[in-house]
Amino acid sequence: MYHARELTVATRGRGFYDITDEVQRAVAASGARDGLCTIFLHHTSASLLLCENADPDVRKDLESFFSRLVKDGDPLFVHDAEGPDDMPAHVRTVLTQNSISVPIKGGEASLGTWQGLYVWEHRTAAHQRRVTVSIVS
Amino acid sequence: MYHARELTVATRGRGFYDITDEVQRAVAASGARDGLCTIFLHHTSASLLLCENADPDVRKDLESFFSRLVKDGDPLFVHDAEGPDDMPAHVRTVLTQNSISVPIKGGEASLGTWQGLYVWEHRTAAHQRRVTVSIVS
Amino acid sequence: MYHARELTVATRGRGFYDITDEVQRAVAASGARDGLCTIFLHHTSASLLLCENADPDVRKDLESFFSRLVKDGDPLFVHDAEGPDDMPAHVRTVLTQNSISVPIKGGEASLGTWQGLYVWEHRTAAHQRRVTVSIVS
Numbered sequence: 001m002y003h004a005r006e007l008t009v010a011t012r013g014r015g016f017y018d019i020t021d022e023v024q025r026a027v028a029a030s031g032a033r034d035g036l037c038t039i040f041l042h043h044t045s046a047s048l049l050l051c052e053n054a055d056p057d058v059r060k061d062l063e064s065f066f067s068r069l070v071k072d073g074d075p076l077f078v079h080d081a082e083g084p085d086d087m088p089a090h091v092r093t094v095l096t097q098n099s100i101s102v103p104i105k106g107g108e109a110s111l112g113t114w115q116g117l118y119v120w121e122h123r124t125a126a127h128q129r130r131v132t133v134s135i136v137s
Numbered sequence: 138m139y140h141a142r143e144l145t146v147a148t149r150g151r152g153f154y155d156i157t158d159e160v161q162r163a164v165a166a167s168g169a170r171d172g173l174c175t176i177f178l179h180h181t182s183a184s185l186l187l188c189e190n191a192d193p194d195v196r197k198d199l200e201s202f203f204s205r206l207v208k209d210g211d212p213l214f215v216h217d218a219e220g221p222d223d224m225p226a227h228v229r230t231v232l233t234q235n236s237i238s239v240p241i242k243g244g245e246a247s248l249g250t251w252q253g254l255y256v257w258e259h260r261t262a263a264h265q266r267r268v269t270v271s272i273v274s
Numbered sequence: 275m276y277h278a279r280e281l282t283v284a285t286r287g288r289g290f291y292d293i294t295d296e297v298q299r300a301v302a303a304s305g306a307r308d309g310l311c312t313i314f315l316h317h318t319s320a321s322l323l324l325c326e327n328a329d330p331d332v333r334k335d336l337e338s339f340f341s342r343l344v345k346d347g348d349p350l351f352v353h354d355a356e357g358p359d360d361m362p363a364h365v366r367t368v369l370t371q372n373s374i375s376v377p378i379k380g381g382e383a384s385l386g387t388w389q390g391l392y393v394w395e396h397r398t399a400a401h402q403r404r405v406t407v408s409i410v411s
Contacts, residue, residue: 002172002274004240035276036312036408038173038238042249044189050372052318052364057353061361062368064350069206069343076201079194087198090189094199098187098252099238101312101373103278103406110406112316115372132240132247134173136273136410137276139309139411141377175310175375179386181326206343213338216331224335227326231336235324235389236375269377269384271310273410 003030007131011121014085016049016059019131020117026133027109035137037109038101039117042130045089046121047096053116066092072124082123089122096120104137140167144268148258151222153186153196156268157254163270164246172274174246175238176254179267182226183258184233190253203229209261219260226259233257241274277304277409284402285395288359290323290333293405294391300407301383309411311383312375313391316404319363320395321370327390340366346398356397363396370394378411 005026009017019039027037041048052058070091073084080086100117102109111117119129142163146154156176164174178185189195207228210221217223237254239246248254256266279300283291293313301311315322326332344365347358354360374391376383385391393403 004171004242034278036410038240040238040240040247042247042252044187044249044251049368050318051368055353055355058361058364061351061353062365065344065365068350070202076205077198079192079198081192087195090195091199091202094186094188095232095369097234097371101238101314101375101408103312103314103408105278105406110314110316112318112404114318115316130249132242134238134240136173141308141379175377177375177377177384179384179389181324181386181388207339213342214335216329216335218329224332227332228336228339231323231325232369234371238375267386269379271375271377273310 001137003135005133009119009129009131011129012126013124014121017119018116019119023117023133024108027104027135030135032104032135032137033107035104035135036101037104038099038134040099040132044093045123046119046129047093048098048100049096049118049120050100050115051118052114054114085124092122138274140272142270146256146266146268148266149263150261151258154256155253156256160254160270161245164241164272167272169241169272169274170244172241172272173238174241175236175271177236177269181230182260183256183266184230185235185237186233186255186257187237187252188255189251191251222261229259275411279407281405282402283393283405286400287398288395291393292390293393297391297407298382301378301409304409306378306409306411307381309378309409310375311378312373312408314373314406318367319397320393320403321367322372322374323370323392323394324374324389325392326388328388359398366396
């Protein structure tokens, strides 16, 4: 059996947006007890992230690390049509993920105790981000 | 239902090879209207990439960034049996992806407007790269 | 059809732990001839890795590269509750993978000739790591 649900995530610019609850609701609505849940983000300048969900400093440190590794406005980049964060957003996306598959067990996505699911917006401006949750059971 | 199709991508050395159309043809041939399409690359020195498909400068900048981050011939690396690009190819692969899952909607892989699917060859020499497209519906 | 098997990997601290054989046994036990095998790691400070399995220097070089890229005890990091390797373990996880999907062909996970599947422990201390192998056929 295959079920899908589309989510729209309205971001307010660079940062992390927790979608764990929405994904769990999509799994519950599918009626699947056991199976596979795949989350897909339809963009190339934002990522999906499985991240520690307890201490918010973890996300802050992730952002610090990636900001230092992939510098906005780096003169290395030719593609800057949409500003200094344009190409860095594509690089950050390639260094992370656009699809993540999580097993479903007992009717829910079987995340680890400390695993939360996030959309990581890499652009500094607000965007509407489209996510599809696919459930195979 | 499960369908699979194998693709062979003949690369001409380091660079990006668009496989979007071939993946869409595999989805169409499966007859699936809704489901999950998983692309897998059977190698450890090349990657799969979901990338902006409009401006070719995005791929050039990605290559520039990765060339600077993972330097060919870096004396840090012990493993250089196949030359200065050998170990960097493995590192680039680990930093990116070998499997990507995309939802199928209305009979096609539901990629975002700007998302193309690429094999990213990390070796400087030409290679034959094997890709499997798996369709669950 | 959906089958799942849970594995526990007892790590002895930072390093690579080959789970290829255990994944192949899970596939064989499912009875699936053709399908999709998805491996998921339920943690945020260890990764799954598809890596060259012939020369152990490849894994050593990967560790050297990541140790240099994401320095233990980097003063950039605020989150260090569990020591200097705490936040670097989260960053390394985000730069790599927690879920990998491999096609099943002829009753086994169709890995490339040189592809092995590893749990990469990023913490310096020993941990019990939970992995789920999901099989859709």
